[in-house]
Amino acid sequence: xxxxxxxxxxxxxxxxxxxxxxxxxxxxxxxxxxxxxxxxxxxxxxxxxxxxxxxxxxxxxxxxxxxxxxxxxxxxxxxxxxxxxxxxxxxxxxxxxxxxxxxxxxxxxxxxxxxxxxxxxxxxxxxxxxxxxxxxxxxxxxxxxxxxxxxxxxxxxxxxxxxxxxxxxxxxxxxxxxxxxxxxxxxxxxxxxxxxxxxxxxxxxxxxxxxxxxxxxxxxxxxxxxxxxxxxxxxxxxxxxxxxxxxxxxxxxxxxxxxxxxxxxxxxxxxxxxxxxxxxxxxxxxxxxxxxxxxxxxxxxxxxxxxxxxxxxxxxxxxxxxxxxxxxxxxxxxxxxxxxxxxxxxxxxxxxxxx
Amino acid sequence: xxxxxxxxxxxxxxxxxxxxxxxxxxxxxxxxxxxxxxxxxxxxxxxxxxxxxxxxxxxxxxxxxxxxxxxxxxxxxxxxxxxxxxxxxxxxxxxxxxxxxxxxxxxxxxxxxxxxxxxxxxxxxxxxxxxxxxxxxxxxxxxxxxxxxxxxxxxxxxxxxxxxxxxxxxxxxxxxxxxxxxxxxxxxxxxxxxxxxxxxxxxxxxxxxxxxxxxxxxxxxxxxxxxxxxxxxxxxxxxxxxxxxxxxxxxxxxxxxxxxxxxxxxxxxxxxxxxxxxxxxxxxxxxxxxxxxxxxxxxxxxxxxxxxxxxxxxxxxxxxxxxxxxxxxxxxxxxxxxxxxxxxxxxxxxxxxxx
Numbered sequence: 001x002x003x004x005x006x007x008x009x010x011x012x013x014x015x016x017x018x019x020x021x022x023x024x025x026x027x028x029x030x031x032x033x034x035x036x037x038x039x040x041x042x043x044x045x046x047x048x049x050x051x052x053x054x055x056x057x058x059x060x061x062x063x064x065x066x067x068x069x070x071x072x073x074x075x076x077x078x079x080x081x082x083x084x085x086x087x088x089x090x091x092x093x094x095x096x097x098x099x100x101x102x103x104x105x106x107x108x109x110x111x112x113x114x115x116x117x118x119x120x121x122x123x124x125x126x127x128x129x130x131x132x133x134x135x136x137x138x139x140x141x142x143x144x145x146x147x148x149x150x151x152x153x154x155x156x157x158x159x160x161x162x163x164x165x166x167x168x169x170x171x172x173x174x175x176x177x178x179x180x181x182x183x184x185x186x187x188x189x190x191x192x193x194x195x196x197x198x199x200x201x202x203x204x205x206x207x208x209x210x211x212x213x214x215x216x217x218x219x220x221x222x223x224x225x226x227x228x229x230x231x232x233x234x235x236x237x238x239x240x241x242x243x244x245x246x247x248x249x250x251x252x253x254x255x256x257x258x259x260x261x262x263x264x265x266x267x268x269x270x271x272x273x274x275x276x277x278x279x280x281x282x283x284x285x286x287x288x289x290x291x292x293x294x295x296x297x298x299x300x301x302x303x304x305x306x307x308x309x310x311x312x313x314x315x316x317x318x319x320x321x322x323x324x325x326x327x328x329x330x331x332x333x334x335x336x337x338x339x340x341x342x343x344x345x346x347x348x349x350x351x352x353x354x355x
Numbered sequence: 356x357x358x359x360x361x362x363x364x365x366x367x368x369x370x371x372x373x374x375x376x377x378x379x380x381x382x383x384x385x386x387x388x389x390x391x392x393x394x395x396x397x398x399x400x401x402x403x404x405x406x407x408x409x410x411x412x413x414x415x416x417x418x419x420x421x422x423x424x425x426x427x428x429x430x431x432x433x434x435x436x437x438x439x440x441x442x443x444x445x446x447x448x449x450x451x452x453x454x455x456x457x458x459x460x461x462x463x464x465x466x467x468x469x470x471x472x473x474x475x476x477x478x479x480x481x482x483x484x485x486x487x488x489x490x491x492x493x494x495x496x497x498x499x500x501x502x503x504x505x506x507x508x509x510x511x512x513x514x515x516x517x518x519x520x521x522x523x524x525x526x527x528x529x530x531x532x533x534x535x536x537x538x539x540x541x542x543x544x545x546x547x548x549x550x551x552x553x554x555x556x557x558x559x560x561x562x563x564x565x566x567x568x569x570x571x572x573x574x575x576x577x578x579x580x581x582x583x584x585x586x587x588x589x590x591x592x593x594x595x596x597x598x599x600x601x602x603x604x605x606x607x608x609x610x611x612x613x614x615x616x617x618x619x620x621x622x623x624x625x626x627x628x629x630x631x632x633x634x635x636x637x638x639x640x641x642x643x644x645x646x647x648x649x650x651x652x653x654x655x656x657x658x659x660x661x662x663x664x665x666x667x668x669x670x671x672x673x674x675x676x677x678x679x680x681x682x683x684x685x686x687x688x689x690x691x692x693x694x695x696x697x698x699x700x701x702x703x704x705x706x707x708x709x710x
Contacts, residue, residue, distance in 0.1 A: 110500045145465045
């Protein structure tokens with residue numbers, strides 16, 4: 001395993017990101033932690049191992065299991081193995097497993113050691129970096145959580161081999177979002193030029209893409225580790241539109257697909273409010289269409305009230321009004337409220353603007 | 356309300372401690388927070404108000420309610436009021452309410468604003484300062500929790516007027532512990548000289564005692580906010596012995612009484628292992644006896660195995676062995692393992708040493 005980057009966080013803490021060459025390299029690396037490790041898998045990620053470590057729990061796969069019940073199971077199992085603060089909780093799975101294990105790790109005796117091994121593209125580029133932990137609660141996505149950065153994040157592109165296409169595409173949504181959050185256009189060009197290799201999951205291409213995507217995220221997190229300065233929340237570009245769609249659709253749509261759609265809605269809103277120029281919108285439309293996202297989807301009139309209600313529940317509220325991350329230009333995000341007429345214009349089917 | 360101290364914590368955060376002159380001053384101070392406040396009471400503390408604020412929840416009093424169910428109720432109620440990250444969670448009660456509300460505040464949307472108003476002596480001198488939040492879980496005290504310091508802590512000695520004697524004495528246990536954790540002997544002298552006034556709950560005397568006790572705690576917390584450097588854990592002087600007693604007794608004994616007993620056990624262990632001299636033990640024995648604690652209690656032979664098992668589950672474990680906070684002299688704590696024979700000698704009835 002090779003250390004590719006190290007995040008400087010508050011209180012002198014760091015999160016180190018390692019890339020493993022292959023499954024064998026990953027295996028060797030993780031076994032160096034020794035015996036005081038408590039492993040958390042889901043039924044999908046558990047299949048990547050021929051024999052599972054003894055101190056483990058396997059949670060049923062799927063976002064519907066990102067709940068209090070699963071969190072309780074993780075904590076109970078950790079206790080049954082006599083885990084203490086110096087026990088390393090090791091999450092081996094996608095965002096559900098990583099978010100929940102990290103939350104359990106932050107809560108168990110007020111904090112244990114923690115390693116995340118993301119096995120989905122979405123989790124690699126999004127969930128692992130920056131310490132956001134969560135479960136869904138009372139129908140609200142990630143309502144309950146903490147900030148608790150992992151000591152180590154270990155990435156092995158090989159774990160993506162068996163990932164379903166829909167899941168892979170979900171991760172690409174966040175990668176494309178990152179490409180719009182840096183002034184450097186090289187990630188965007190890379191995505192445009194290597195589309196075929198990326199979709200074929202060429203290992204070297206994905207290694208570059210994941211690392212570049214993480215470098216964008218890293219900058220925002222280091223500048224604002226606990227999302228108190230308004231900088232880190234820029235990473236939520238597209239997310240207010242996306243979360244409401246996910247919530248309305250009962251999470252049948254994947255997070256990254258929702259983000260891809262929300263990203264375009266945010267850039268469209270930036271354009272129609274004269275914040276950015278049409279070129280930026282066209283660029284976003286083109287790259288998202290190129291990668292096969294449903295760029296023309298709008299919420300039907302019958303669903304729009306539910307959609308708008310969900311949108312108003314967004315966590316990025318202050319003084320009762322929801323703020324949106326919008327884009328002035330490539331890598332220049334800002335946080336602004338949006339009048340309802342603009343929200344309608346970019347999300348509601350019958351209010352659709354044809355450019 | 357007067358700001359008496361300000362704790363410097365990591366990431367530029369501070370916890371400010373205010374003292375209110377009387378209930379009216381407290382009321383005026385708290386109402387200055389405005390309307391975006393979610394109040395958490397227990398059935399005892401709710402009685403201190405003639406009319407309760409609308410956005411509130413009242414939890415049944417008692418340590419048995421410091422559980423996941425109550426935590427869930429708090430979060431659900433907060434959501435029902437449309438609370439967001441800028442909502443202030445305001446805990447008005449003893450340690451159970453303050454610990455749980457602070458945990459809920461740290462978890463709700465990954466953290467809201469937080470004010471603690473402790474209404475028991477134990478909570479004033481112990482639970483409010485330093486950001487430890489918790490619930491009991493699976494029979495283990497404070498197994499689940501976070502570090503989440505309150506922005507404001509507001510103390511009003513008037514809230515102690517209706518506190519039962521047993522509860523008041525519980526708080527004094529922690530105050531006496533703090534007196535042994537500072538090289539400055541003035542808090543110890545103050546406690547010795549003002550015993551009658553303290554037990555009569557003379558307001559001015561208690562104001563001085565609580566402030567001095569908090570100043571001792573403050574030093575340890577500022578030096579080690581997240582208990583990672585071994586300094587803050589010195590505040591657990593007596594707690595390993597105490598927690599095991601509480602766990603064995605099913606929490607029928609009060610925390611402060613257990614701490615008073617555990618404090619003496621830790622100092623006795625320090626003495627018989629030649630860490631401190633007999634004078635220190637005699638001093639601790641005298642002051643604790645003076646305040647009416649059961650200094651001669653030992654665990655009976657029939658209970659000792661249960662006691663020892665509970666003790667081995669202590670959170671201050673590393674590499675599988677429990678470490679004890681011991682005392683070299685006044686204000687000079689250290690963290691050491693103890694051989695079983697010494698643990699027996701200071702806790703087991705039939706192994707009791709007569710000095």
